[in-house]
Amino acid sequence: MSFGSAGLGDEVDKKLIVVLRDGRKYIGIMRTYDQFANIILQDTIERAYCGEYYSDKSLGVFFIRGDNVVILGEIDTEKESLEKKLIKVSWDEIQRMLQIEKQKREEEEQLKKRVMAESGLTFDSILNLDDF
Template identity: 75%
Template sequence: MSFGNASLCDEVDKKLIVVLRDGKKFIGVMRTFDQFANIILQDTIERIYVGDKYSDKHLGVFFIRGDTVVILGEIDPDKEVKEKKLTKVSWEEINLAQQAEREKLQQMEQTKRRIMTESGLTIDSILNLDDF
């Protein structure tokens, strides 16, 4: 097994899912790549998952910078068609659900910070370990 850009040769002309640092997921057929692991996807869709729902946005030919890629993997077309545990919804509906999920996570984070502060724990007190 080879590592690095050389292993991308095996993925040319295959349907891949690419996950970026910001969490976005793109699915398409990889047509080419370069020495920086920049890749070109054809017939690309952006897919968003929220709970048991998902939605796709068609983008066509798409360029992805190699330094933004977290992971990529081949999609098995047979399993992709058979796996129907998710419900496809409109792009607008999935964006609303994604926004609600973000707001819920922000509320949880604010609650954690409030509880920590009330307990006398702050990020500053944790990071200043020299005081002990």
């Protein structure tokens, strides 16, 4: 099986970041892959970001289904160690920050919906604009 010169075969034994459809980010060394682009990462961490803060959670060996992958990229280990502009916090703290951020987004979305409804706009009326 060959993916060509720019395929996954070139990424074996390299440190990668993998972004999934749900937004989760995993960093680890890719050990193998299959014809479905399923991959196995070794020394995997899950990394979460919130503003200028981040946190890592160690997962060890990790299997990722290829159909969940949005982005896969190599990490430059030299640059990674040189640039530390973000502040590392505990996993529990970053989860609290992310929960607060999610609640703020939901409140903003509810406010937008309420303002639209008060203005006489609904999601259905916007969809029906094509009828004109």
